Amino acid sequence: MNAGIIGLGRCIPNRVVTNADLEKMMDTSDEWIRTRTGIEERRIASDEHNSSHLAFEAAKNAIANAGISADQIGLILVATVTPDRPFPSIACMIQDQLGAHNAAAMDLSAACAGFMYGLVTAKQFIESNTYDYVLVVGVEKLSKITNWEDRNTAVLFGDGACAAVMGKVSENRGILSFELGADGSGGKHLFQNDAGHIEMNGREVFKFAVRQMGESALNVIEKAGYNKEDVDFLIPHQANIRIMESARQRLGLPEEKMSTAIKKYGNTSSASIGNALIEELEAGKIHDGDLLVLVGFGGGLTWGAVAMRWGK
Numbered sequence: 062m063n064a065g066i067i068g069l070g071r072c073i074p075n076r077v078v079t080n081a082d083l084e085k086m087m088d089t090s091d092e093w094i095r096t097r098t099g100i101e102e103r104r105i106a107s108d109e110h111n112s113s114h115l116a117f118e119a120a121k122n123a124i125a126n127a128g129i130s131a132d133q134i135g136l137i138l139v140a141t142v143t144p145d146r147p148f149p150s151i152a153c154m155i156q157d158q159l160g161a162h163n164a165a166a167m168d169l170s171a172a173c174a175g176f177m178y179g180l181v182t183a184k185q186f187i188e189s190n191t192y193d194y195v196l197v198v199g200v201e202k203l204s205k206i207t208n209w210e211d212r213n214t215a216v217l218f219g220d221g222a223c224a225a226v227m228g229k230v231s232e233n234r235g236i237l238s239f240e241l242g243a244d245g246s247g248g249k250h251l252f253q254n255d256a257g258h259i260e261m262n263g264r265e266v267f268k269f270a271v272r273q274m275g276e277s278a279l280n281v282i283e284k285a286g287y288n289k290e291d292v293d294f295l296i297p298h299q300a301n302i303r304i305m306e307s308a309r310q311r312l313g314l315p316e317e318k319m320s321t322a323i324k325k326y327g328n329t330s331s332a333s334i335g336n337a338l339i340e341e342l343e344a345g346k347i348h349d350g351d352l353l354v355l356v357g358f359g360g361g362l363t364w365g366a367v368a369m370r371w372g373k
């Protein structure tokens with residue numbers, strides 16, 4: 062028996078900020094942003110909508126999509142680096158709003174690998190028969206910790222939330238293998254500084270990400286007992302198209318077999334992988350029985366990957 066995703070939902074803020082909008086705010090250009098990052102536009106949440114609001118909407122949609130009721134959920138895990146406040150956790154806030162009265166609830170912090178950490182943690186509780194259903198949310202309001210005067214980082218990020226209800230799925234579906242990792246010595250390359258802003262050594266993060274994404278993807282394929290030729294679709298963390306392309310090329314996949322949701326949403330950190338998965342499902346690019354690889358990396362430094370056979 063495997064644990065797998067049985068319902069998905071997301072919440073994408075309405076406000077679109079294009080590269081042309083950013084050109085008016087700082088010394089940058091649409092051409093630079095597109096060619097260096099692959100980003101064309103991103104969504105920014107309104108002042109009155111905090112991370113908990115985005116998380117609640119995404120979670121509500123995922124629970125409806127799974128066809129369960131909120132009180133059947135045993136655990137809520139919210140991956141975020143932009144909680145409304147350190148406590149109470151977003152997980153506790155949405156537990157109450159959803160009416161998930163039987164659920165334990167906690168936030169987890171693994172930056173852009175947070176959704177992967179959430180999925181893998183949920184898998185343990187489901188496969189040990191501890192809980193029937195675990196709700197995993199990835200949510201960020203990165204706009205509130207972005208230094209809008211720093212063009213090196215301000216052009217990269219967006220806001221949003223995704224949610225997955227995890228439960229038992231039939232044999233040969235769900236999460237087949239995983240890898241999680243961390244290297245705290247790299248924390249200095251990507252962190253929230255004392256002013257509360259994202260600070261990043263882009264080149265160091267780039268080098269780490271190129272190496273780690275490819276390696277982790279290949280590792281989970283092997284652990285699942287498959288070859289890279291068996292992979293149907295790659296969902297990499299949507300951080301930079303050039304990093305994503307290098308992972309795709311290491312797997313030998315054609316362009317159309319990798320999500321490039323980054324174009325429309327930028328880097329939404331914990332929300333990026335789940336949001337990209339939903340984007341590609343809605344576009345009809347992922348089918349029942351497909352072998353998927355989801356892989357992410359983030360501040361910490363952290364990384365995580367799963368090989369997953371899509372379907373219930």
Ligand code: ACO
Pocket residue numbers: 088089090093094097098172173212213214216251261262263264266267270300301304328330358359360
């Ligand atoms: N517009 C125009 N020019 C810019 C901009 C901008 N927005 N940003 C930087 N530049 C300039 C730099 O100042 C530099 O100019 P110089 O040569 O005169 O000094 C030039 O562009 C090149 O800068 P580089 O930093 O070398 O550009 P690079 O090709 O490395 O791309 C980038 C920068 C996009 C940040 C890249 O390094 C990258 O994607 N790194 C990884 C980022 C990432 O994945 N972060 C994950 C964070 S998610 C999380 O965990 C929260």
